[in-house]
Amino acid sequence: MKAAVLRGLENIKVEDVSTPVCGDGGILIKVDSCAICRTDVKMFHVGHRDLELPRILGHEIAGTVAEVGTRIRGKFRVGDKVQVAPGVTCGSCSFCKKGASNMCDNIKIIGFHYDGGFAEYMFIPAKGVENGSVNRIPPSVSFEEASLAEPIACCINALRRCRIEQGDVVAVFGAGPIGHLFAQLSRLFGASKVIVVERERERLKFAEQHLQVDAIINLDSESSIINIMKNEIDVVIPACSAPEVLALGINILRKRGRIAFFSGLLRMHKDVLIDHNLIHYKELQISGAYGCTSEQNREALTILSTGQVKVDYLITHQISLKELIRGLRLVDTHKAMKVVVKPSI
Numbered sequence: 603m604k605a606a607v608l609r610g611l612e613n614i615k616v617e618d619v620s621t622p623v624c625g626d627g628g629i630l631i632k633v634d635s636c637a638i639c640r641t642d643v644k645m646f647h648v649g650h651r652d653l654e655l656p657r658i659l660g661h662e663i664a665g666t667v668a669e670v671g672t673r674i675r676g677k678f679r680v681g682d683k684v685q686v687a688p689g690v691t692c693g694s695c696s697f698c699k700k701g702a703s704n705m706c707d708n709i710k711i712i713g714f715h716y717d718g719g720f721a722e723y724m725f726i727p728a729k730g731v732e733n734g735s736v737n738r739i740p741p742s743v744s745f746e747e748a749s750l751a752e753p754i755a756c757c758i759n760a761l762r763r764c765r766i767e768q769g770d771v772v773a774v775f776g777a778g779p780i781g782h783l784f785a786q787l788s789r790l791f792g793a794s795k796v797i798v799v800e801r802e803r804e805r806l807k808f809a810e811q812h813l814q815v816d817a818i819i820n821l822d823s824e825s826s827i828i829n830i831m832k833n834e835i836d837v838v839i840p841a842c843s844a845p846e847v848l849a850l851g852i853n854i855l856r857k858r859g860r861i862a863f864f865s866g867l868l869r870m871h872k873d874v875l876i877d878h879n880l881i882h883y884k885e886l887q888i889s890g891a892y893g894c895t896s897e898q899n900r901e902a903l904t905i906l907s908t909g910q911v912k913v914d915y916l917i918t919h920q921i922s923l924k925e926l927i928r929g930l931r932l933v934d935t936h937k938a939m940k941v942v943v944k945p946s947i
Contacts, residue, residue, distance in 0.1 A: 605721030606926045609656045616924050627728030630669035634745040636719030637662035638941045643934045652714040660719030661688035664748035683739040685748040687899035688712040690730040704893040722945045734896030740907035746942050750913045754902035757783045760891035764860040768792035773835045775799045776842030777809040779916050779940045784839045786911045845874045860887045916940045922947045
């Protein structure tokens with residue numbers, strides 16, 4: 603089969619590799635759609651804490667069951683349309699038992715530790731099938747839309763971590779694909795007012811065309827944002843990797859406000875300075891958010907099936923596997939919103 607294999611930093615090529623063998627456990631999936639995540643771009647350029655090389659990247663996956671292992675027959679059938687939740691968890695550690703499987707002590711991630719979806723076929727091990735890594739796609743949801751269930755699930759996890767409540771005023775920093783998902787989900791989760799902040803002209807224009815939010819603000823200077831929003835915001839979501847947004851977000855929160863540290867930062871930015879006294883005197887709450895659970899992936903598919911979150915307009919490019927490097931560049935340079943790789947074309 604054809605697959606895009608990352609063998610080292612900025613060394614990725616489409617190669618002929620062996621099609622995975624299903625055996626008696628697990629599921630073989632024929633990949634229809636695999637969306638490019640910003641994390642894929644990061645892994646291509648600088649690697650990742652959880653990445654093991656060589657690796658077939660891609661963790662936003664939808665496809666068709668091509669083969670089912672004998673041990674798990676009855677759960678899925680050949681021809682089922684499925685979406686992949688990339689965390690392969692143990693199901694027995696304390697985090698798995700309390701519903702926080704994305705924090706599993708023994709987690710292995712598809713596209714990081716296991717080969718992912720930038721290939722014609724991919725294999726889900728039996729442990730992944732047993733613990734919810736494979737989810738049926740509702741009839742009303744396309745493969746392309748289903749490939750965005752995983753990033754929606756990550757946003758759901760972040761919103762749950764910062765306990766968004768009815769009537770909250772939410773500020774989303776970043777109008778990329780994740781910012782659009784956060785803006786829609788915040789309203790769905792009960793926010794009374796949603797504000798999106800962005801500095802890139804094209805993304806501001808795209809947001810104005812497609813997002814139904816209360817305000818879209820140009821981040822032309824930090825002082826102007828503080829003047830406009832200080833002490834007015836209940837929840838801040840940094841849907842971007844700009845390190846200055848973390849301190850700025852803390853600055854504008856009202857008393858007992860919450861912020862979710864959603865986007866990981868490059869190592870050079872890991873020591874961000876924040877005002878500890880603001881956190882202390884205003885009783886602010888900071889939550890980390892990394893990945894998502896299998897249950898949140900299924901919740902994302904349900905939300906897509908009901909039309910409560912729209913993603914079709916975010917898919918600005920569909921490309922073949924041999925165009926993957928072009929797709930990575932489009933995402934890296936913000937010349938695209940979501941790029942979906944279609945290995946069959």
